[in-house]
Amino acid sequence: MKIRDLTLYRVDIPLHVPYVTKLQPQGIKSIDTFVCEVHDEDGRTGVGDATILPGYTHETLDGGWKFCLEHGERLVGMDTEEAKKSLDPYRVSDAHAVSALQVAIEMMEGNALFDLPDEDVEVPILGAVNTKVLEEIPDEVNRLIEKGHRTLKVKVGWEPAADLNRLEIIQKANAGRADLRVDANQGFSREDGIKFATGLHPDGEIQLFEQPCQKEDWDSNAAVAAVSNVPVMMDESIYDINDVERAGEMDGCGFVKLKISKLTGVDLLKQGLDRIRELGMTPVLGNGAASDVGCYVESCVARHTIDNAGENNGYLKNREHLFKELLPFRNGSIVLSKNFCPELDHDTVNRLKIDEARFAPVQA
Template sequence: MKIEHACVRQLQLPLVTPYKVSLLTMRVFDPFVVEIRDTEGRSGFGEALIVPGYTHETVEGSWRLCLSLAQRIVGLEAGEARALARAAVQDGVGAASAVLAALDMVAGHARLAPGADTRVPLLAPLHSEDRGALAEEIEATLARGYRTLKVKVGFDWTKDLRQVETIQQLVRGRATLRLDANQGFDSADGIAFAKRLSPQGIELFEQPCSLDDWRANAAVAAKSTVPVMLDESIYDVADIDRAAAIDGVGFVKLKLKKMGSIDMLLDGLARIRANGLTPVLGDGVSLEIGCWMEACVAAGTIDNAGEMNGFLKTRDRVFENPLPFADGAITLPGGYAPRIDRDLLARCTLREATFDDRVIAV
């Protein structure tokens, strides 16, 4: 089969609650969404949100690469289109992954069609800052079925440490904590924070320092009282191998948009386990498209809380038949096949370009 249509859109969806991390506060998600259709009428979608500071990719550079790939794959056989997009991973994995994921969906990748009912537990981020509000948020979150909570740190290590201690007191062992600095610390502050942590209830400490500063991250991992997980530093299997050589690193997190295709993601997860580390999966700033795909991959490959919860952060969903969620978990019924909400796409589109039979519309 050949590719007969490709469309690239940039969407903008407001968030229910501002999402504060060490480098910025997000109030909208504005990802690129790639749609591909083949000559047999099968269609697929892929997405990638480019967040400056979390990657070397830029928004405009990724947009241009999406357009270039979309234009070039029209008229190609599916295998040729896949090879072209895979070769572009080194130029911009976010853009290439959006195309590869759409091709995986068009092809009906087996991982996207679980035959049995599937449950993928998720973690929940904590947003509140003062003790009273935190207590209420924690109780409400536990009541919704969550058993893993994400705590954002990387701001001021002394305040962060007090906040973690407060949360530990309020949780009282009823949930596991993941601490995420999102590259916010330098090595000195990261060490000061990590070596003072009481390990009680803490699963891991994520990405203490800059994605490029492997030495700083290693220094923190060596002193941390809890295992360190690398996220932003990881783009391929070579990075996974490098992480495995660092004392104190026990986890590696992957995202579809940072690996490429579904098969490339599966290879990365297998490589993590082969290195004796524990894989974590999920993109907290993805829409339903990416979260659904990652949940399908997580089923049978991941035994801890998934981080593919971005779809819960937006006010609107992009599927007409929303991704099922209950009791703190994505609950996929056997045979679930998402349908895109085209009216919502139209309302939320900032810009788009379509490519049909070498005819271009922008």
């Protein structure tokens, strides 16, 4: 199978509400996303995407887009296996950009991970408790649970005492109805991370404490994990299997989260998730800042590999969607249907696009 043509879109997708973390205290109001669409000689199509958030990775938006342009043009006319192999040297340095290209190719190839059964499959995803207004917390928690979410995520990483106080209010409102995941997004120093982690009162509700310290600072993350009252989950520090292996050696690390944009392909993502389990940890999957394209791709992998709530809920935060069909959501889950067609809505893409490039063989 050869790549007949390849089109790249850079789109700006607006969010319903700003995405606020310690790394982005002013809030992200839209996500700058790369989308790759490929076709073969028989008209088969594949779509991939990637969203680079500044501060979450060493990659940059302009660098990622430049990579897509340079390598997208080069891939046209190649056999798909040759094309994927040619991306191998860049899977850590330019993971997000590689992922957008490779996933599109894998979907076009008809990778078995995209095969869906005749009956609908529900892939559970978590809900996020976003409000910082303490009086609003009970209503937000109730709304999320009424939507069917059985796992909730809470962002922390600002100041340990205030974070613990807000978390306690969330726990009281939750009253054991859902598991809680607590995510610092690299926001704590070692000292504050230890203070927060040892102040947690899990009571069976708090499932994990995610990425306490800066992604490069493995020693500080390990120091927090060693004393935390709940297992730590590594996220931003993880880029490839070597990082998974390193997390497996960390006392107190019980979970590792992977994303398609880090592992750069659906087969590689499945291998990484399987390896986490082999090392005695629990794999978690999903990107909370992504388009419906990425959320669909991760759901297709999750149904084969994951037995807990996915974090690929990003598309529910977006005001615009890239597929022609809305990716169904029901009872706290993404619904995968055999009849769902992962086809781009080009009208929406064109309305949201910042840039575009199409590569096809030069006609004689």
